[in-house]
Amino acid sequence: ELKVEQNPLFLSMQEGKNYTIYCNYSTTSDRLYWYRQDPGKSLESLFVLLSNGAVKQEGRLMASLDTKARLSTLHITAAVHDLSATYFCAVGGGTSYGKLTFGQGTILTVHP
Amino acid sequence: GAVVSQHPSRVICKSGTSVKIECRSLDFQATTMFWYRQFPKQSLMLMATSNEGSKATYEQGVEKDKFLINHASLTLSTLTVTSAHPEDSSFYICSARHQGTQYFGPGTRLLVL
Numbered sequence: 081e082l083k084v085e086q087n088p089l090f091l092s093m094q095e096g097k098n099y100t101i102y103c104n105y106s107t108t109s110d111r112l113y114w115y116r117q118d119p120g121k122s123l124e125s126l127f128v129l130l131s132n133g134a135v136k137q138e139g140r141l142m143a144s145l146d147t148k149a150r151l152s153t154l155h156i157t158a159a160v161h162d163l164s165a166t167y168f169c170a171v172g173g174g175t176s177y178g179k180l181t182f183g184q185g186t187i188l189t190v191h192p
Numbered sequence: 193g194a195v196v197s198q199h200p201s202r203v204i205c206k207s208g209t210s211v212k213i214e215c216r217s218l219d220f221q222a223t224t225m226f227w228y229r230q231f232p233k234q235s236l237m238l239m240a241t242s243n244e245g246s247k248a249t250y251e252q253g254v255e256k257d258k259f260l261i262n263h264a265s266l267t268l269s270t271l272t273v274t275s276a277h278p279e280d281s282s283f284y285i286c287s288a289r290h291q292g293t294q295y296f297g298p299g300t301r302l303l304v305l
Binding site for chain 1: 241
């Protein structure tokens with residue numbers, strides 16, 4: 081059974097600081113996703129990582145994937161208040177085409 | 193990008209009634225759609241895989257007779273919560289995969305009184 085674990089589950093940051101969210105998964109998979117969810121809203125796609133060593137960046141967020149370690153990271157650079165949200169990683173693909181298993185989510189709060 | 197819509201966005205019903213939620217892919221065809229449920233402050237849990245023209249595949253622990261799924265066309269899947277009870281109150285989100293990316297609908301918030 082595929083398990084996906086994120087840490088930390090709660091992250092309180094000051095504006096301007098850097099931090100990393102970690103996502104570990106238990107079995108091999110061909111793709112890893114990062115999503116953002118604002119309160120009461122659905123999911124917004126941030127990144128899709130397809131191969132070992134993949135790195136993608138968008139604004140203050142950068143995601144990477146190490147398939148050998150079964151680990152993905154979401155790095156936040158110089159956080160701003162607008163980044164406050166819940167971030168989920170999800171793993172899918174392979175024989176389970178399209179099915180995603182989600183991590184628990186990381187609630188990020190950025191303080192002035 | 194591709195768009196997935198859901199209707200209604202929120203619904204309140206009495207215990208014992210049935211509620212239908214629609215999920216549509218607006219600008220692409222989806223032979224497979226997925227239904228997730230999210231309880232407050234929790235993650236998303238896959239309920240079932242909806243397959244166009246065939247029976248849905250349910251995850252372990254999900255009652256197929258309670259959560260009826262119909263995927264009658266390449267752009268529409270419906271989830272019917274039958275004989276709803278307060279414990280079915282949740283946020284239901286559908287998704288469809290298009291060109292390697294999963295697109296999620298805006299979600300339907302169900303409250304059963």
